[in-house]
Amino acid sequence: MPKSNKTPTINDVARIAGVSKKTVSRVINRSALLSEDTRTKVEGVIAELGYVPNPQARALALRRNFLLGLLHDNPNAQTVLKVQEGVLDAIRDTEFALVVRPVDRHSPTMLDDIRRFLELQRLYGVLILPPISENDALAELCLEMGCGYVRLGSAMLDDEEHIVASNDREVVSQAVEYLIGLGHRRIALIEGPEGFRSALERREGFLAAMQAHGLPVPPTARSQGTYRFESGLEAASRLLDAPERPTAIFASNDEMAAGAFHAARSRDLKIPEDLSIIGFDDSPVAAHIWPPLTTVGWPVREMGRAAALKLIAPGEEAAQAFRFPARLVQRQSVGPPRG
Amino acid sequence: MPKSNKTPTINDVARIAGVSKKTVSRVINRSALLSEDTRTKVEGVIAELGYVPNPQARALALRRNFLLGLLHDNPNAQTVLKVQEGVLDAIRDTEFALVVRPVDRHSPTMLDDIRRFLELQRLYGVLILPPISENDALAELCLEMGCGYVRLGSAMLDDEEHIVASNDREVVSQAVEYLIGLGHRRIALIEGPEGFRSALERREGFLAAMQAHGLPVPPTARSQGTYRFESGLEAASRLLDAPERPTAIFASNDEMAAGAFHAARSRDLKIPEDLSIIGFDDSPVAAHIWPPLTTVGWPVREMGRAAALKLIAPGEEAAQAFRFPARLVQRQSVGPPRG
């Protein structure tokens, strides 16, 4: 009889089923070398006792645990959460769990902090979200620590095994061409901060579309922000106060687009009649500002799922995907230019 | 000599330092029964080897692990992330890690899913976020599984050891009194969904303030939503189409307040001149809509930190706090009524 009200162990199962613990272990791990008889017998005892293998003991014996990590510096809350959901889609019905670890990319000790974290937790693998996914030293650290990793990003930062990427450049080009198709000629760009791959890609997509249609992009039609709301307000203010005011703005993310809304509003410009705006991210704010913002969205949840699968089941087909198409979400902040 | 390029174990340390593993264990755990000599010697070897104890082995031997869980059904992304940060504040420089587990409160198997999750991961303790923190069966499940828990909520759902709460009722009363102080008399309420403690508390706070000032709250001045954007739009539409249109609305969360913005806009009502609106949550959308929304905010990060401390260091002073004051964040969606 198992000791009362203690969670049963493999020994309890073995004793009651009248087999060795190794045999129970075989049942748990679905070893092929088992007679149907013993398997059903042991499974019966397992069910009866409600036995669940101790993950710590397994982790110790197998010399690896079943913990995935999520490293991020809050690109935006919705994205982080969607990725978490995607990872959960992937690890549902497995023994894996997801550990989160926010980091501060401006901290000089970030890398050391992460190293200590990895040493301490010995994770099976980590997912790295943008913008810190662009940090190559971080990827090397993972390699060095023997920790698997997958980076989410807007570009091919790494080889297929380690990346889940989106096609920012192409989709931004499409968005700009959509504006051009509506008749816009003076289209301005609010760029993301220097040094960000995503900012670079989106800028290139923008410029490529403009150039393809022979449209000029004077310096006054480009303005840089930090991906934050206030910076979008300021960047848009500069653009809108330029002599040749643009009729449309592409903002490199939604927060800055929301800032641009405010800048337009305070100049009595109507959206979309006087000014069309397109953002990027498809964050919740995009749907909740007025008018709802036309924007570009990553399939974040699917990307999170794919990234997790790359770590835990790299052989499977679904884990092979590494390029995910972003798409334009049309709402009401875009219209043809006036006149 | 330790086996090359393997992570060192307690045995390596013991061998090199010329002591038994138990002595190394004593050093790690800061046992008092140690001579200064051996302690420094062993510490030297630990530093030299870069030894970090294996958490799985520790967990197995101690029969408890160092994993905290976060159970939530996405109240809103910002809140979840802030709580995560708060938990991280608490567990920084400890060996604890945070495991996240989104759940679907509408799924009939939610409780079973969580049970399997707890069985599988054997967490040290879990934090439960609203709205599922209001589920008493869930709390009982934790108790039954021998898993610590702390609920975040707006009401006294549980005893002090298991709750981190806010004072929704009082602060909503204050918000309404602020409106009354500005001269508003016809103030309407957009309620949260039936069965939510938070919705109940906020309604009670609203009604208490109105009653205290002798102001009537006719049925046409109350409208119910689901905490979602669209429901806010619909609820506000009903309120604004009533014969005696309100001059101010208190919405039980920001998303519904944002919906109310749209309803007002589509009726050509100016905010705050024709209609003042107050929300609840201080979510990012509150700052990004136009005009910025006056709202009530929980100190979510601090609450997350306190909740984690309750689990991992219940004795400490900082873990005693269980009531955290929400406060009114004044922005620009409130003004005196017209005329």
Added chain:
DNA sequence: AAAGCTTTTGACACCGGTTTCCTTTTTCGC
């Protein structure tokens, strides 16, 4: 019926820590 395979099962060591209990050494009072 014995030999030779293949399949099934178990004994035992091991993963890397902690705990129990016991031995050795040090300290101290007289």
Added chain:
DNA sequence: GCGAAAAAGGAAACCGGTGTCAAAAGCTTT
């Protein structure tokens, strides 16, 4: 200088699983 108590340290078992390897059982074949 001696004995007793206290302090320091170690041997072995244990936590709950898995890996190795050999033994046992079942099935053919001769």
